[in-house]
Amino acid sequence: MNRRTFARTLGAAGVSLLPMHLARGEGEGARTEFVGVLVDTTRCVGCRSCEFACAEAHGFPPPDPDERVIEKERAPTVTQWSIVNQYSTDRGPVSIKKQCMHCNQPACASACLTKAMLKTEEGPVIWREPKCMGCRFCMVSCPFDIPKFEYDSPVPKIQKCTLCWERLQEGRIPACVEACPADALAFGKRADLIKEAYRRISSSPDQYVYHVYGEHEAGGTGYLYLAGVPFEQLGFPPGVERIAYPEFSKDYLYAVPIVLTLWPAFLLALSNATKKETEPSDYEMGHDE
Amino acid sequence: MMSNHGSRALLAGESRRFVRFILSELKPKGKLLTPFNMIAAVILSVAAVLLTIRFARGLSSTTNLSQDFPWGIWIGFDVITGVAFAGGAYVITFMVYVLKLEQYRPIVRITVLNGLLAYVFYAGALLFDLGRPWNVINPIIGNSFGVSSVMFLVAWHFMLYMITEFIEFSPAVAEWLGWKRVRKILASLTLGAVIFGITLSTLHQSGLGALFLMAKTKIHPLWYSEFMPILFFVSSIFAGLSMVIMEGSISQRVFRNQITPHHRASHRGIVLGLARVCAGTMYVYFFLHVLVFVHGQHWTYIPTPMGYWYLVEMIVFVLIPVRLYTQAVRFENIPLIRTASILTLIGIVLNRLNVSVIAFKWYAPDHYVPSWMEIEITLAIIVAEVIVLRWIVNRMPILRGLTEWPADGKALTLVTREEQRQWTTSM
Numbered sequence: 001m002n003r004r005t006f007a008r009t010l011g012a013a014g015v016s017l018l019p020m021h022l023a024r025g026e027g028e029g030a031r032t033e034f035v036g037v038l039v040d041t042t043r044c045v046g047c048r049s050c051e052f053a054c055a056e057a058h059g060f061p062p063p064d065p066d067e068r069v070i071e072k073e074r075a076p077t078v079t080q081w082s083i084v085n086q087y088s089t090d091r092g093p094v095s096i097k098k099q100c101m102h103c104n105q106p107a108c109a110s111a112c113l114t115k116a117m118l119k120t121e122e123g124p125v126i127w128r129e130p131k132c133m134g135c136r137f138c139m140v141s142c143p144f145d146i147p148k149f150e151y152d153s154p155v156p157k158i159q160k161c162t163l164c165w166e167r168l169q170e171g172r173i174p175a176c177v178e179a180c181p182a183d184a185l186a187f188g189k190r191a192d193l194i195k196e197a198y199r200r201i202s203s204s205p206d207q208y209v210y211h212v213y214g215e216h217e218a219g220g221t222g223y224l225y226l227a228g229v230p231f232e233q234l235g236f237p238p239g240v241e242r243i244a245y246p247e248f249s250k251d252y253l254y255a256v257p258i259v260l261t262l263w264p265a266f267l268l269a270l271s272n273a274t275k276k277e278t279e280p281s282d283y284e285m286g287h288d289e
Numbered sequence: 290m291m292s293n294h295g296s297r298a299l300l301a302g303e304s305r306r307f308v309r310f311i312l313s314e315l316k317p318k319g320k321l322l323t324p325f326n327m328i329a330a331v332i333l334s335v336a337a338v339l340l341t342i343r344f345a346r347g348l349s350s351t352t353n354l355s356q357d358f359p360w361g362i363w364i365g366f367d368v369i370t371g372v373a374f375a376g377g378a379y380v381i382t383f384m385v386y387v388l389k390l391e392q393y394r395p396i397v398r399i400t401v402l403n404g405l406l407a408y409v410f411y412a413g414a415l416l417f418d419l420g421r422p423w424n425v426i427n428p429i430i431g432n433s434f435g436v437s438s439v440m441f442l443v444a445w446h447f448m449l450y451m452i453t454e455f456i457e458f459s460p461a462v463a464e465w466l467g468w469k470r471v472r473k474i475l476a477s478l479t480l481g482a483v484i485f486g487i488t489l490s491t492l493h494q495s496g497l498g499a500l501f502l503m504a505k506t507k508i509h510p511l512w513y514s515e516f517m518p519i520l521f522f523v524s525s526i527f528a529g530l531s532m533v534i535m536e537g538s539i540s541q542r543v544f545r546n547q548i549t550p551h552h553r554a555s556h557r558g559i560v561l562g563l564a565r566v567c568a569g570t571m572y573v574y575f576f577l578h579v580l581v582f583v584h585g586q587h588w589t590y591i592p593t594p595m596g597y598w599y600l601v602e603m604i605v606f607v608l609i610p611v612r613l614y615t616q617a618v619r620f621e622n623i624p625l626i627r628t629a630s631i632l633t634l635i636g637i638v639l640n641r642l643n644v645s646v647i648a649f650k651w652y653a654p655d656h657y658v659p660s661w662m663e664i665e666i667t668l669a670i671i672v673a674e675v676i677v678l679r680w681i682v683n684r685m686p687i688l689r690g691l692t693e694w695p696a697d698g699k700a701l702t703l704v705t706r707e708e709q710r711q712w713t714t715s716m
Binding site: 075077107110111112113114115116130131132133134135136137139140141143145148149150151152153154155156237238239240241245246248249251252253256259260263264267268270271274275276 | 344345346347348349352354355356357359360383386387388389415418419420421422424425427428433434435437438439440441442444480483484485487488491492495496499500501502503504505506507515518
């Protein structure tokens with residue numbers, strides 16, 4: 001089995017899993033492993049086929065064909081869910097694809113007060129237009145600054161990679177993965193992708209740093225990265241923690257029901273304790289009598 | 290049959306009189322072309338045009354918001370600072386209704402009214418900032434409960450707190466309308482509303498700080514800490530009270546015709562008492578900041594531009610005003626208390642803007658700076674609030690306290706005309 005057929009098989013395994021899961025009844029307990037994509041930056045040639053495929057798959061205008069655009073660091077935009085940047089590193093120029101990381105426990109989804117931003121049970125993080133009120137708290141919360149907002153529109157949407165959620169439901173793999181001519185992208189179950197990532201590291205330890213970006217970052221992400229240089233050189237935001245971001249506000253949210261039940265009781269008790277023997281001639285109440 | 294007929298006629302007469310009364314109250318009292326009114330008219334007209342453009346063309350037409358800076362001053366100042374300034378209502382109602390500190394009763398109504406209007410206007414300004422404001426009811430209805438979101442909590446609490454504040458305020462409305470029986474029922478709800486309101490305030494004042502907990506890598510470490518919710522809550526106490534002190538000193542002049550001699554006499558004692566509470570809570574707040582600073586080992590950030598900026602906030606706008614409050618209370622110096630309250634309020638504006646805007650992505654090369662249009666609309670919101678406040682204070686028994694009920698329904702209009710002569714202010 002060569003590399004290419006391996007990736008395809010992995011992808012097929014990932015997809016075949018979806019209808020199975022969807023057919024499964026609710027409440028069976030065992031959660032299906034999320035799907036994701038493994039990006040091997042040592043294989044990426046910076047051709048941007050994924051960018052073009054993404055634009056085509058989601059009906060966006062085709063990206064700038066100028067090959068040099070990858071030299072200047074870009075971020076995804078409202079019409080480009082996925083972009084390729086090139087970084088000069090210790091090992092020369094390295095190209096890397098950037099898009100939504102599809103976190104296991106996404107900050108954006110836990111920030112969303114209407115559940116417009118949703119972590120699907122299969123793994124992709126999607127945005128649902130009818131629910132969103134446009135507060136942009138997802139943008140404030142996302143450690144990777146991924147959700148983009150249509151500031152120019154009176155009916156704005158949040159735009160971000162959905163891991164081709166519609167295509168997955170049709171049994172197809174994400175457009176970018178399908179389009180990659182260099183086999184730098186592999187789609188599959190997250191657990192399988194991690195195994196595959198470590199297999200590649202151990203089979204050619206000189207080629208890779210011993211780090212699968214996204215295995216633990218932000219509590220684990222659907223997109224996983226392999227590289228030959230430390231990831232700080234590849235434009236990942238510094239300081240991303242290895243725990244899931246909703247954990248940061250969990251303590252606060254746990255305190256809420258405590259305050260909500262204890263405060264009224266305390267206040268009522270305090271109010272009774274300060275009650276005077278004869279009620280004072282009330283500034284307000286005095287008028288009715 | 291006769292009595293039925295008679296009561297129907299009475300009802301018709303009453304409702305006619307009610308409509309006449311409301312219409313007469315809607316008319317402005319006093320001169321219309323005052324400098325304030327003219328400036329206000331200009332600010333409001335410009336804002337109306339800008340908001341039309343904003344809703345027709347999207348947020349980029351009026352704001353400097355970007356993909357890197359999703360929140361600007363409409364959130365950082367209007368909502369987050371505005372709500373902190375409105376904290377006086379829950380503190381004063383706590384002191385009067387729970388602790389039974391009767392000497393503060395003369396300022397309960399004006400404070401609750403200020404709080405209510407602050408929520409209606411400043412939290413209401415959120416609608417201008419929301420990209421899809423028509424969906425604002427989604428967190429309240431349907432199966433869209435994002436219960437894991439701090440924003441969900443804040444949204445619900447804003448709504449519930451506006452209701453509780455309206456209940457706390459409603460006896461004044463009933464007195465204005467001459468609804469004696471209704472007033473009695475509404476007044477009986479006050480303690481419950483107060484207790485619920487304090488609980489809600491504790492949670493959403495801290496909740497505004499908790500909004501930024503997940504933005505850990507984006508807020509400068511001198512401002513980010515896991516204690517942000519507690520710091521926001523503690524600072525809302527003295528922010529609210531400093532606002533009450535400042536508003537009080539303005540009301541004493543602007544609404545001097547409304548204020549009874551009894552109220553004026555008690556004003557000094559009230560201000561001194563509030564200043565004492567401010568000083569105490571500000572010491573606690575400063576101590577908490579020191580703890581966070583030492584615990585976080587933030588010394589290395591001090592000799593940087595952001596470090597100096599942090600020192601300005603902590604020394605000039607926390608340490609100096611708390612010192613002024615302490616001195617002023619000792620020497621019973623009311624003007625010094627006013628100075629302290631102004632410095633404190635500036636400090637709160639700085640702190641809230643630092644967390645939400647200035648120290649947010651402090652590293653970004655193109656940092657967000659508000660556009661003149663964002664500032665203009667913010668001004669318009671403040672102006673609109675002041676106009677509504679003035680309208681209510683000039684009509685309802687807010688500052689003066691109702692001396693006697695109108696003898697019967699007919700007296701209502703008489704009282705109104707009487708009021709018009711007596712309590713004419715600039716409107």
